[in-house]
Amino acid sequence: MTGFMMFMAATVLASVALGLCRVLLGPTRADAMLAAQLLGTGAVAVLLLLSHATARSHLADVALVVALLASVVSVAFVRRLKPVGGHNGGA
Amino acid sequence: MTADAAALDILLAVLLVFLVWRLLTLSDLFKATILFIVFGLLLSLAWVRLRAPDVALAEAAIGSGVTGALVLDALRRLGAHGAVDEARPLRLNLARLSGGLLVACLGAILLWSVLSLPAGWRGLSAEAMAAMPHSGVTNPVTASLLNFRSHDTLLEIAVLMLAVLGVWTLDAEPKPSAEPAGPILDLLVRILLPLMVVVAGYLLWAGGHAPGGAFQGAAVLAAGGILLHLARPFYLGNHVIIRLVIGFGFAVFLAIGVMLVVGGGRFLEFPSRHAGTLILVVEAAATISIALILLALFVGNVREGAGRDAP
Amino acid sequence: MAVLDWLSMALVGAGTLFFIAGSIGLLRLPDVMTRLHALTKADNVGLGLIVLGLSLQTSGPMEVVRLLLVWALALLTSSCACYLVAHATLQARRETGHDS
Numbered sequence: 001m002t003g004f005m006m007f008m009a010a011t012v013l014a015s016v017a018l019g020l021c022r023v024l025l026g027p028t029r030a031d032a033m034l035a036a037q038l039l040g041t042g043a044v045a046v047l048l049l050l051s052h053a054t055a056r057s058h059l060a061d062v063a064l065v066v067a068l069l070a071s072v073v074s075v076a077f078v079r080r081l082k083p084v085g086g087h088n089g090g091a
Numbered sequence: 092m093t094a095d096a097a098a099l100d101i102l103l104a105v106l107l108v109f110l111v112w113r114l115l116t117l118s119d120l121f122k123a124t125i126l127f128i129v130f131g132l133l134l135s136l137a138w139v140r141l142r143a144p145d146v147a148l149a150e151a152a153i154g155s156g157v158t159g160a161l162v163l164d165a166l167r168r169l170g171a172h173g174a175v176d177e178a179r180p181l182r183l184n185l186a187r188l189s190g191g192l193l194v195a196c197l198g199a200i201l202l203w204s205v206l207s208l209p210a211g212w213r214g215l216s217a218e219a220m221a222a223m224p225h226s227g228v229t230n231p232v233t234a235s236l237l238n239f240r241s242h243d244t245l246l247e248i249a250v251l252m253l254a255v256l257g258v259w260t261l262d263a264e265p266k267p268s269a270e271p272a273g274p275i276l277d278l279l280v281r282i283l284l285p286l287m288v289v290v291a292g293y294l295l296w297a298g299g300h301a302p303g304g305a306f307q308g309a310a311v312l313a314a315g316g317i318l319l320h321l322a323r324p325f326y327l328g329n330h331v332i333i334r335l336v337i338g339f340g341f342a343v344f345l346a347i348g349v350m351l352v353v354g355g356g357r358f359l360e361f362p363s364r365h366a367g368t369l370i371l372v373v374e375a376a377a378t379i380s381i382a383l384i385l386l387a388l389f390v391g392n393v394r395e396g397a398g399r400d401a402p
Numbered sequence: 403m404a405v406l407d408w409l410s411m412a413l414v415g416a417g418t419l420f421f422i423a424g425s426i427g428l429l430r431l432p433d434v435m436t437r438l439h440a441l442t443k444a445d446n447v448g449l450g451l452i453v454l455g456l457s458l459q460t461s462g463p464m465e466v467v468r469l470l471l472v473w474a475l476a477l478l479t480s481s482c483a484c485y486l487v488a489h490a491t492l493q494a495r496r497e498t499g500h501d502s
Contacts, residue, residue, distance in 0.1 A: 001407060001411070001459075002093075003093050004095075004414075006093065006095035006096050007095040008415065008418045008452075010095060010102055011418050011421075012418050012421045012448075012452075013099065013102055013103070013106075014102055015418075015421050015422040015424075016424075016425055016444075017102070017106050018425050018429070019424070019429065021429055022429060022437070023122055023129070024122065025429075028434055028491070030434045030487050030490070030491045032121065032122055032125045033125065033487055034428060034434070034437055034438065034441050034487065036129050037441060037445075037480065037483055037484070037487075038424060038425065038428060038441050038444055039129050039132060039133075040132060040155070041449055041476055041480060042421060043132045043133070043135070044449060044472060044476055045448065046136060047136070047139065048456055048469065049414070049452065049456070050140075052456050052459055058301045059139060059144060060465070060472065061294070061297070061303070061468075062135065062144060062147050062148050062151055063472050064468065064471065064472050065148060065151050065152050065294075065307070066132070066135070067475040067476045067479065068283065068286060068311065068479075069151070069155040069156040069287075069311065069314050070155060070479045070483070071283065071318075071479035071480075071483045072155060072314050072317060072318050073155060073160060073163065074486060074487060075160075075318060075321050075322070075486065076160035076321055077163055077490075078486045078487060078489070078490040079322070080163055080164050080166075080167045080321070081121070081163060081166065082494050273489070275482050275486060275489075276482070276486060279482040282478060283478075283479070286475070
């Protein structure tokens with residue numbers, strides 16, 4: 001059972017890490033942001049699975065904090081940068 | 092360790108090294124920034140795997156709550172021309188060479204101090220665990236930070252205060268004009284902000300017996316302030332009340348240390364009977380101050396609309 | 403007990419499949435709006451199934467509450483963040499005149 005949960009944690013991590021190719025491929029900044037968001041949710045899932053697999057319930061607190069703060073980066077992105085265009089959306 | 096756990100660890104290690112390589116060499120700074128934020132998240136998973144949940148919690152809270160927003164805001168300040176770093180991939184120049192030399196010297200000193208330890212030295216963890224009953228808390232990390240090596244923690248808070256002074260002195264960038272937040276962002280802030288305050292309090296309280304503590308709670312609290320500032324920009328400035336709150340944690344910490352000396356003890360050496368209470372008081376004061384410090388680092392010192400492109 | 407274990411493993415496995423589907427969608431789908439669509443499935447259903455699967459294995463009701471709270475937070479933040487990114491993208495397209 002714990003082995004299964006550990007395996008699932010590794011699988012989720014591998015899959016969302018694969019999604020990171022979107023950051024490198026672009027084409028828009030919004031695409032990169034989406035990949036980061038997916039990785040955030042993946043990290044929450046991995047933490048919950050690890051919490052069960054290693055019998056450490058306080059890891060769920062780490063997952064809670066990650067889930068709670070996951071939107072701050074996205075909000076900063078839409079309020080401070082323009083989502084389209086690789087090079088000229090800075091100002 | 093099982094094969095599944097080994098697979099997870101190897102995957103994490105490879106990912107971390109790959110991310111560092113990419114984020115240092117990418118010429119598109121936005122992509123590098125996103126990879127840096129992702130790197131922080133994965134680093135916190137790595138801390139979990141290294142059985143350091145306190146550090147994982149701090150990394151998760153500061154990484155996704157504070158520095159993520161800070162680096163994105165820094166990217167905006169770089170403007171249209173700064174978004175692509177022409178100097179990447181990193182070439183050697185005088186500034187980088189001297190910076191590199193400085194870091195190499197520091198690394199050499201650290202390496203030398205590790206090598207000069209007596210052979211077979213087991214570290215201080217046995218002594219620390221033996222002293223746990225007198226520390227006033229049951230979480231060894233909190234005991235170390237707030238009791239066994241409280242001088243370090245006191246000075247760390249001072250360093251953060253210095254950082255705010257630096258931001259207040261140097262910040263002269265105009266802020267973007269505030270567009271209305273819109274209903275969804277308003278809703279998000281309205282639900283998340285109270286939850287962040289509650290979770291910050293929970294982490295502060297949990298720090299005594301489980302992963303958590305002042306820094307983690309403060310980072311969550313600061314993230315709430317940053318979220319609010321992003322939705323509805325406010326001016327924090329260096330008003331006297333703000334200054335007082337920023338210095339509050341350091342002052343309380345120092346005052347308790349001095350009171351112990353006056354009472355016949357030694358500086359910051361908590362008597363074991365009151366250690367639990369004193370640690371909670373120091374941590375509560377530090378949480379409020381650190382949260383405001385982290386928020387002040389993000390908000391800066393320039394009024395909304397003031398500056399170059401004021402209407 | 404064994405039935406619960408099997409059920410829990412099935413739920414977690416299904417949740418993981420949604421994460422894999424979300425990642426593939428993020429890589430394969432043609433533009434930002436459709437990729438958002440892939441993302442929300444992983445966020446909402448994938449994490450939801452994993453949370454349900456783990457809820458069957460907890461020792462007390464408070465842990466179930468914490469798991470459900472994590473999921474509820476992920477639901478709220480991911481849907482709001484996706485809306486914000488989509489809205490900003492639309493706005494930027496209107497400003498620059500690109501309609502695609």
